[in-house]
Amino acid sequence: MNCQEAVEKLWQYLDRELDGEVSSELQRHLHECRGCFSKAEFEQQLRALLRRSCGAEQAPPELRERLSRLLRMF
Amino acid sequence: METVTALRNGSQDAAGARAEEARTRFAALVGEHLDGLYGTAVRLTRNRTTAEDLVQEAMLRGWRSFHTFQPGTNFRAWMYRILMNAHFDRHRKDTRTPEVVQDEVSDSYLYTKARESAALSDAGNPETVVLDRIMDAEVRESLEALPLPFRTALLLVDVEGFSYKEAAEILGIPVGTVMSRLYRGRHALQKKLWEFAKDRHYVRGDRG
Numbered sequence: 001m002n003c004q005e006a007v008e009k010l011w012q013y014l015d016r017e018l019d020g021e022v023s024s025e026l027q028r029h030l031h032e033c034r035g036c037f038s039k040a041e042f043e044q045q046l047r048a049l050l051r052r053s054c055g056a057e058q059a060p061p062e063l064r065e066r067l068s069r070l071l072r073m074f
Numbered sequence: 075m076e077t078v079t080a081l082r083n084g085s086q087d088a089a090g091a092r093a094e095e096a097r098t099r100f101a102a103l104v105g106e107h108l109d110g111l112y113g114t115a116v117r118l119t120r121n122r123t124t125a126e127d128l129v130q131e132a133m134l135r136g137w138r139s140f141h142t143f144q145p146g147t148n149f150r151a152w153m154y155r156i157l158m159n160a161h162f163d164r165h166r167k168d169t170r171t172p173e174v175v176q177d178e179v180s181d182s183y184l185y186t187k188a189r190e191s192a193a194l195s196d197a198g199n200p201e202t203v204v205l206d207r208i209m210d211a212e213v214r215e216s217l218e219a220l221p222l223p224f225r226t227a228l229l230l231v232d233v234e235g236f237s238y239k240e241a242a243e244i245l246g247i248p249v250g251t252v253m254s255r256l257y258r259g260r261h262a263l264q265k266k267l268w269e270f271a272k273d274r275h276y277v278r279g280d281r282g
Contacts, residue, residue, distance in 0.1 A: 011180035011257060015231065017238050042185045042201045046264075047232055053210035054217050055233040057113030063126050064108060067133050071101055074137060 001029045006036045014043055100140050103149050104133055110150075111157055114229055118161050120218050128164075132157040151236065155244040158226060165222065180257065184264035188271075204271055216266035224259030231256055 006029045012018050013026045030037045104111075111132065115125035136156045143152055185201055194200035217225060230241040231252070238256075242249045 007182065008179035010182070011260070012253075015238065038201065039182050039185055042188075042205070043180070043182060045205050046184065049205060049208065049210075050213055050217070050228070050232050050263075051235075053213040054117055054229070055110075055113055057109060057116055059108040059112035059129070060126070063112065063129065064105070066126075067104065067108075067130060068101055070130065070134065071097060071104075071137060074134065 001025045003029075003033060003036055006030070006033070007039065010036075010040055010043060014040065014047065096140060097137075100137055104136065104153065107150050107153060110234055111153065114154070114234060115157065115161070117214075117218060117225065117229055117233070118158075118222075128157065128160055132160045135160060148240065151240045151244055154230065154234070154236070155246075158244055181261055182264075183261055184268055187268045207274070208267055208270065212267065212270045216263050216270070219266060220259055220262055223255050224262060227252055227255040228259045228263065232260075 006026055009018060009022065009026055013023060016023075018026065030040055108129070112125060112129050115128045115132075116122060119125045119128055132153070136153055139156075143149065184204065188194050188200040188204040191200055191204075194203050197203045217228060220228065226245060227241060230236045230244060231238065236244065238249050238252050241256075242252045245252065
């Protein structure tokens with residue numbers, strides 16, 4: 001696999017949506033190519049940042065209580 | 075007569091017990107996923123009070139149709155679909171999106187921009203520097219600024235970790251459309267993050 005193919009498939013690879021064979025080929029390429037490896041690492045860190053900043057919400061306890069009260073009424 | 079009444083009471087009790095059991099099961103399932111549902115609702119509505127209303131509406135809708143839920147299938151995806159539909163029903167006009175045909179390929183916009191930036195290079199490894207300096211609030215603002223179809227794709231796949239297929243089922247659209255929205259959304263998000271970076275003192279040299 002060359003760099004262009006690797007870069008084009010990178011998101012699909014990081015999303016674990018690539019077929020086994022293509023995924024292994026891309027993985028091999030990342031082991032061999034420093035540039036693509038660093039790009040992959042960047043995308044992964046950015047994803048972690050997104051997850052951390054947008055996904056760490058906790059439902060307020062009042063909401064939990066309100067929902068279970070409501071559920072008992074219906 | 076007495077026997078009939080007794081039988082009827084008996085079956086009523088049984089029905090009541092079944093309903094109670096379903097209610098307990100539903101409450102436990104919703105409880106398990108409530109943080110994620112609430113968090114998603116916050117990013118969808120951009121407002122905590124509205125988010126609570128949306129979650130409440132979704133829960134009631136879910137409970138009303140819980141009898142159609144197949145035990146053993148993906149409750150989380152099922153409930154997210156209800157949440158999304160409740161939100162879309164409130165915002166019919168925002169759900170339209172120009173479906174530009176685009177190849178589903180990654181493009182690493184932010185990485186490329188960071189590497190090209192002389193100011194970032196002066197501060198160290200440019201891609202590490204840019205990530206270290208982006209603030210959580212800026213990421214939230216950038217995500218919330220995305221058009222709804224892109225925002226939902228990113229929320230489901232990137233934040234909540236659903237597969238393309240699950241996201242497609244939740245949104246009721248083909249997998250290819252999920253990918254297209256996801257990739258365009260990521261590109262738009264990275265562009266917005268770069269705007270923040272550019273407006274900051276540390277990449278002043280790259281303005282324009």
